[in-house]
Amino acid sequence: MTNAAPKAIAVNKAVDDVICSDRGRLMAGLVSRLGDFQLAEDALQDATISALGHWGRSGIPDNPTAWLMKASFNKGIDRIRKAKREGQKGQDLSLIIEDEDPMHATEEIPDERLRLIFSCCHPALEEKSRIALTLRTVCNLNTREISDAFLNTETTMGQRLSRSKAKIKSKGIGFVVPEPEQWAERLNTVLATLYLIFTTG
Template sequence: MQQRDFTRLFRTEHGRIVGAMLSYTQDLDLIEDALQDACLQAIEQWPSKGKPDNLGAWLFTVTKRRMIDRLRRHDYQKTHPESQAFIDRIQANDELALDDNVINDEQLKLIFTCCHPALPRESRIALTLKTLCGLSTREIGRAFLTSETTMLQRITRAKQKIKRAAIPYQIPQGEQLSERLPSVLEVIYLIYNESHTAMEGQTLSRAELAAEAIRLINVVQHTMATPEVCGLKALIMFHEARRPARQNDAQHYIPLPLQDRSLWHNDAIAQADTLLKASLKQGAVGPYQLQAAISGLHSQAPSWQQTDWPQIYALYNLLVTVKASPVVELNQCVALAYCGKAEQAFSKLTGLSESLLNYQPFFAAKAEIACKINQYDVARDAFKQAIMLTHNQVEKAYLTGKLNKLLNQ
């Protein structure tokens, strides 16, 4: 098994196994350490002994055994007198397999536990991404536009808070469910964003993370079909419908203007549009519904040239009032440029430089808009900065091609 294949397996099974193990103990560090032990055993054994038929089930079984080993250690038992009860519980259910229906509920409990209001907002999201999906602190740092060290500190403090406050491992009810839902939706959206343009590795996207985000939003929608839950689901559906056209057989990145729209899944686009329109009739409009409306305009445009940029710009104006952020303002500038106001867009873009200093899409957008106003030196420098900040090799190759074309003009 190649390292990339093993990494994919680990991330696919990580949240499922952690969710299942939390039925025995809520010690997240202990669970993750046991799972890491199981992964190391797999790396050592599988090349010589061969892979088991069910890789996920094997990891689950070995994680339980490695957890028992850790629970039996004298230093752990000294500080955790309840460890024998955990061992008895695991051994009593030793034959229990990973059941998808049970795991769905367990993962929903896990995501709400990680998103508890007793935790700082950014720590909730970071912990869920780390615990539920097995993302690295580096990947999570990219989503937050912050350093890996800072993100690791947030995750560590969040785990400590869960222990100290004895935060219950359960799905909230009533008003608490409404209060904690926005953080859960933000987590799911960040998971999907990471799948849409994976930071690490050679491929442009990570389909298994997208599948995880879709599964989670479906679970949440089944529990609470609010307008924003439906809006986020529609947003993800619009993006997923266009996924087949984003990359060709040679793994070359194909930007939206050049995509073959005949490859888009029109049935999925129609379903997303129906879901979005139904959510818009339910009352106040939230940020996910607005983003879905923007994505819907892109998805339903017959061609890039026929995209309704004035309407998209108007929606970004609304989005800024609902949920202002430098990234939203960046997208607003891009829409303004395509409305034929590139000079004005570039001026606004310049004001975002400090906020988006380490954000690769900022420099890619700056380069594109600079080309529109014939500032080619600025565009070259911006492309170079975007390439430097890009860790995905497919994106890097695309941006390098754009830079080379500009250098050869």
């Protein structure tokens, strides 16, 4: 084993630990700032790949979660700019930047998972889609694990998740906690999701 191997193993473990424990928090913060589920997911994936190289060279940061949040947000902005250059429609970059509070890689990130759960459980989505999207986005289950829970094929579940994210974007579903009088229509989905979390381990 070379001297570099233990360092690479430590970096891989650090990245895996952050994604395993804090993916829901990261996704919630990114969806809140970028306003797009798929963009947030892609940006987090880009930042995760960058972390493997950067942490290997510069060391694991004191706050890996905050580092990934900042890097993911920047990756999201890069994707928006690239789409604009290619003439594609996308998020309003000026609004995103104006709404974004500066964040340093050592700061704690706010926990916005409750808003993310309510967005995933919006009544505009089918109940099955609400549960699946919550399991994927908030609970970090992968598509295969979710498809197994629903006794679907992985391809079918992947298509369902893609349609759900696209519908949230096309209908402009807000990333907000609804008023208390609207909670009842979403709580059943939240409870069903919690049940599936326990049954899937």
